[in-house]
Amino acid sequence: MSRRFEIKVPIPLNRLQMVENWLMLHPQQFKTHHPDRYVNSLYLDSPDFRRFEENLSGISQRRKTRIRWYGDLANPKESMLEFKYRRGGKGSKCVYPLDVDWSQHSSWQNLLDSCRRQLPLDAQVCWECENIPVLISRYRRRYLISTCGNIRATFDDEMQCYDQRYSNKMNIQKGRSLGDYVLLEIKTNAEHESALSQLIATCPLRPSRHSKYVNGIRQIIWY
Numbered sequence: 001m002s003r004r005f006e007i008k009v010p011i012p013l014n015r016l017q018m019v020e021n022w023l024m025l026h027p028q029q030f031k032t033h034h035p036d037r038y039v040n041s042l043y044l045d046s047p048d049f050r051r052f053e054e055n056l057s058g059i060s061q062r063r064k065t066r067i068r069w070y071g072d073l074a075n076p077k078e079s080m081l082e083f084k085y086r087r088g089g090k091g092s093k094c095v096y097p098l099d100v101d102w103s104q105h106s107s108w109q110n111l112l113d114s115c116r117r118q119l120p121l122d123a124q125v126c127w128e129c130e131n132i133p134v135l136i137s138r139y140r141r142r143y144l145i146s147t148c149g150n151i152r153a154t155f156d157d158e159m160q161c162y163d164q165r166y167s168n169k170m171n172i173q174k175g176r177s178l179g180d181y182v183l184l185e186i187k188t189n190a191e192h193e194s195a196l197s198q199l200i201a202t203c204p205l206r207p208s209r210h211s212k213y214v215n216g217i218r219q220i221i222w223y
Contacts, residue, residue: 003090008210009184033145044130065130107168133164156183161216
């Protein structure tokens with residue numbers, strides 16, 4: 001697992017053009033890296049919401065468990081199980097491809113059992129504690145990369161979440177917006193930390209902690 005640094009910058013809509021100009025005019029000359037696409041993630045947690053509490057408290061070592069797919073929300077294809085780790089400011093991911101026809105499963109339990117059977121034993125053990133579907137997040141992502149190819153940037157908008165706690169099937173009908181803002185994420189591998197720091201030092205807005213999972217839970221529970 002390669003480790004990487006990831007900086008997040010929530011952007012009010014009235015400051016978006018300024019931040020876009022900053023990246024485009026920076027000496028790193030960021031340019032489009034990948035076509036825009038929608039990103040969907042099913043977040044899973046323990047019955048006592050352990051992963052949510054870890055993220056909320058900001059402890060230095062924590063983990064998220066999610067199933068991710070791209071494009072059509074209602075027709076997941078080429079899904080991936082991801083364990084996303086954060087330790088001492090650096091992040092990493094373990095990714096396992098899943099070959100599952102979601103439409104063939106009558107309940108979350110059947111679907112997750114099918115996914116689990118495809119995993120190697122170590123991943124099955126790692127997944128044991130997070131077996132509760134909590135929410136699906138969905139957003140549109142725009143991809144940029146620096147001229148040197150070492151720093152990646154993404155802009156996420158149209159961020160929504162769908163509560164999965166009270167249904168045994170996928171809920172994609174009643175979504176909630178995460179707010180009127182755009183999230184910039186800037187990422188690089190650990191060996192390019194210095195270049196990332198120099199870039200962030202010129203950012204016109206202040207980076208901050210941000211979690212779509214945490215914000216999504218706040219929306220479905222408190223609003």
